[in-house]
Amino acid sequence: MTAIISNNEKPAPGFVARGLVACPICAAATADHAGRALICPSGHSFDRAREGYYNLLVVQHKASRDPGDSKPMVAARRRILDAGVYAPVAEQVSARVVELARGRTDFAILDAGCGEGYYLEAIAAALKAGGPDGYRLAGIDISKWAMQAAAKRNRDIFWAVGSNKRMPFTQPCLDLIVCMFGFPVWESFAAAQPSGGHVLLVDPAPDHLIELRTIIYPTVARAEAQGSLDAAERTGYRRVEQQRVTFTIELVGRAQIADLLAMTPHDHRAPQAGRESLAAREQLTVTVDVALRLLSKP
Template identity: 45%
Template sequence: MLTCPICSAALSTLDNGVACPAGHRFDRARQGYLNLLPVQHKNSRDPGDNQAMVEARRDFLNAGHYAPVARRLAELAAERAPARWLDIGCGEGYYTAQIAAALPEADGYALDISREAVKRACKRNPALTWLVASMARVPLADASCQFLASVFSPLDWQEALRLLSPGGGLMRVGPTNEHLIELRHKLYDEVRDYADDKHLALVPAGMQHAHSETLKFRLSLADSKARADLLAMTPHGWRASADKRARVIDQAEPFEVTVSMRYDYFVRQD
């Protein structure tokens, strides 16, 4: 199932790690994950989200603010009942753990390019196979997955197509134009609209758009910690000015925002 990120040969379990016939070996970290991101595939020393972003997202999600988003994703995954699934860009594992709970009999994998994220993610469910790896070079065999999840994550569509077995599908979850609209108006003088369906133009031949729905609800962030975490886990934490971020964090009254997510499911054709 796992493949070598250097030569693409199959990886076999060996002592406290994995190795391929060519002798490329990867040890398991003490936290339980495998680092299958060779140095030559890195664009920086520590790619992906840093520790501060990961911990802010962990605290915000653990507080339950996006629980409806995770619950609906888990329901949609359970309806597909895959034998093997992968969460691409799993971050610190909040959504991954919800999928795993909904698919107790399935073989689950999760990867992220951020080592800081995966170090924390693997504590959520040690039974899953947690990987530090590139989303553009996923170290899994061709046609090996029946279900892929991509939540708030960049996506290599050709890799997704390669990984899916015929009839398997990808569930993409991303924000609509209404997502956090109140926050965006607070932070920026000009709020630009964007098309909710622009990702559809990237779908490769061989994948069919089979399902789409939107989940929308209101969120009240009463304490400054939750507002600070929300900013820190999004690009707004570095795009917006320090003064405007401080006004959002320090305001006395609860901050009301719209959460709006789009779920799109794409099936690989035979």
């Protein structure tokens, strides 16, 4: 039997092999130790978890004991995303990433706040199918629950528990940072990117989940896309593209409707009466409305 190897299957030597992963304690380059840990020259050591990720968020850099999304939030988001509910967003983002990577060698991409890894896995699949001559992928998230779920998706990606506030890289090596429904930290992004690097931001636009918000809140504000770009511009980034992706989704059954609420910040904010109205629904048609913005670092 002949094995067929696609010419496009070209993940570049990874972040670890290139000495690009920084020790979170002393910032020196770490190296792989028998596939089981990362170790820096001073002997700081970070074990590889069973699922295949590294924990690079040391206790002195944690603002709380269990930061980021909780285990139930991560599980709810995974069920919704794996059901294909947000597939058009994954397709648009992946297509744009493939275009940005085309013609490049060793294109390095980080999903900053990657959650349970659905979008980065979609990006990996798109790159494999028709991408550049070489690329490497990394995902970080501050939630260990998100990382446990993400790392199981794809062993070719460098996964780490870490914070957008402290990028675990030794050099400005990231050609593209993807930040979806997340928390960009512009100074830290800028330090991790070479000039000419891009950030692809995906944020809720004014009509995002408008039907759900109308049920749970007495009054609903149609705010502009979350996350002002002032901080990005102060750090030197320039917006070069903006695109809106809008479509409707059908949620069927109380469990799926509860999952959608659980994966959003509305779960913490919704008043009791609103929750009860939502819990009574058996079916819900909801608008997904997101803004894709591409920024570049001159």
